[in-house]
Amino acid sequence: MRSLRAPAALLAAGLALALALAPAACARNRFDTRVLAHVGSPGYPALSLVAPDRTIYVGTFTNASGSDTGPSKVFAYSPKGKLLRTYVIKGQTPGSAHGVQVAAIDKRGVLYLLDQNPSRVLRLNPRTGRQSTYGTFFDVSPCVPATPPADCSDTVMDNPPEPDYAAWGTDGAMYVTDYQQAVVWRVPPGGGRAHVWFTDPRLDGSLFGPAGIILMPDHRTLMLDTSAGGATSPPPDSTTGELYKLPILPNGRPGTLTKLWESGPTEGPDGFALARSGNVYMALVGPNVNQLVVISPTGTELARFPTDMSGNNGSPVPFDEPSSVQFDGRRMIVTNDAFFSGDPSHFVIFDVWAGEPGAPVFVPGRKAAGRRYRLTVRPRKTTVGDSRSFRFHATHGGAGLRGALVTFGGTSARTGRHGYATLVVGFEHRGRKTATLTVAGRVVARTHVQVAPESQGD
Known part of the structure; x- marks a missing residue:
């Protein structure tokens, strides 16, 4: 020896x-930004999901011209940005604009995608690649005063459905925002036909309504935002987005909608994530805004990055309509949608340092x-x-x-x-x-x- x-x-x-x-x-400075991965064709990444094993799933969304009639894709990346697998989406409506958002995951690791055409929740098993329809949405008419309650939207325009973001409820129901119909859908536990759970004229942004949604740590309150809202409100309210809280009452019905924060005109609040501190990290997808905003639990705006609207984030790729935020430990995964520019070199996911951990995302039946x-x-x-x-x-x-x-x-x-x-x-x-x-x-x-x-x- x-x-x-x-x-x-x-x-x-x-x-x-x-x-x-x-x-x-x-040590990284707050908001230090790095390009984690480039997203391949058809591009336009809009929403990412970080699985418990830290695999990052990103779907491809529609483009501004509506010419993306090929199948959507979901890309799986390692925490370091290495492409692990590509999934081609099946069963989309021929000849229509296609896009999917990876909106939720269940306790078994199965992904839940929000598809545009047809308007549905698509279940994707990332291990086997198997796909199946879990839930469906439909076109509802604007609500008519003094008529019996029914599935309707409290809107001025009659728009088709556009499921956008989703959050699980404690009973296994899925709450889904509809960007164009100003409603929050409820997909019943186990799947099936969705029904309108909540609608309000304050969510009516014409074509830019409710977007991000999460279940808060109390497991009794939904937090959601709108890209614009209150189409019948006087300017500039109709062009500003809002962040709201909406309780789920013990009887399962929605409580009172409460505004927490309001954006500037045409800033387009989109996907957001909640930190363990209660701070909200939100992407602003409005044209030429190109920022992330941090909002305190009481609705005070704490910071913006970058401080101007140049999109210059210190990485080789600028923010070009960043559209969603997800936590991965103390960093954030931010998607760069580049919806209007259509620049393929801007189709990326970013690693942005938050410097604080994210709050756990609730999944029914999964231990914390x-x-x-x-x-x-x-x-x-x-x-x-x-x-x-x-x-x-x-x-x-x-x-x-x-x-x-x-x-x-x-x-x-x-x-x-x-x-x-x-x-x-x-x-x-x-x-x-x-x-x-x-x-x-x-x-x-x-x-x-x-x-x-x-x-x-x-």
Whole structure:
């Protein structure tokens, strides 16, 4: 057996110090933006979904001219932006403009797509590629005063359906916004024909109505926004978008619609995501706006990025109608729709640093895996007699965990700002060695390193 010589230990300690300082040196600034992946033909990515395993799914949407009559596609990317698989959508209406949005996922990992033509919810199994219709929408007429309640839209114009975003309810129902009909649909648990659950003239943006929707952490309140709204309201209200809260009452009916925030004229609020802090990160898709906006839980506007409307985000590709935001740990996945420019080089998904973790997205029947603690280590193997530097990463809900205690081989260290800790350890006996992660005096996660016997010389 070799002895653990002091010079080697000092060298390893120096390496450990360098590694410990590395996260701080590489720390990202808020809103640091990178191109994660380019989206292939037919392009026009509008909405992304981040699965629990961090696979990113992106659908292709319609274009401004309505000439996209070929099949829509869904692309699957790794967290680093590598294209993993392409799915071609089946059963779309021949000769019509086509587009899908990957709007939801269930506890089994099956994706739920909102298709434009036909107007439906399409279920896609990403493992097998199997597709099937889950729900259907239809054209409803404008509501007529003093007539019995029915499926109708409280609108001025009679527009066709355009399902846009979706959120699960606790009973397994799916709530879907309709961009052109100013309604929130309810697809019953298990699927089937949707029915109008909520409509209001404040959602009537003519062709630009309700867009993003989420179920808030209380699991009793929907948050939704409109790209414009109140077509019968005096200017400039009819051209501004709003962010609303809408309770789901114990009897399953909608409560009172409450406005939280209002955009500027023609800014076009679109997809948004909720941070664990309660802050809302929203994409503004209006022509020549090209910004993300951050809104506090009380409706105060906290920040915009970029500060002007140039779209210059510091990456090689500018914001060109960014249309949706999804959290992946402390970063955001932002789609670049480029709807009016149609520039294929702008069809990308961005990695934008938020600097705070996203709130878990509710999925019926799925345990809150996003809140689990996790501890990983590199390397995972070593040899008896070697003093090595081990780099640990602690996360909670997918985000780096600061200040937690990592213990391994009789030594301990606290994790830094992004959840990293480095320990220099050597072992004199082979076997499976356990490292622990402790929070508030309780061990919450473990990981292991395999120590092999010392190799024998000739």
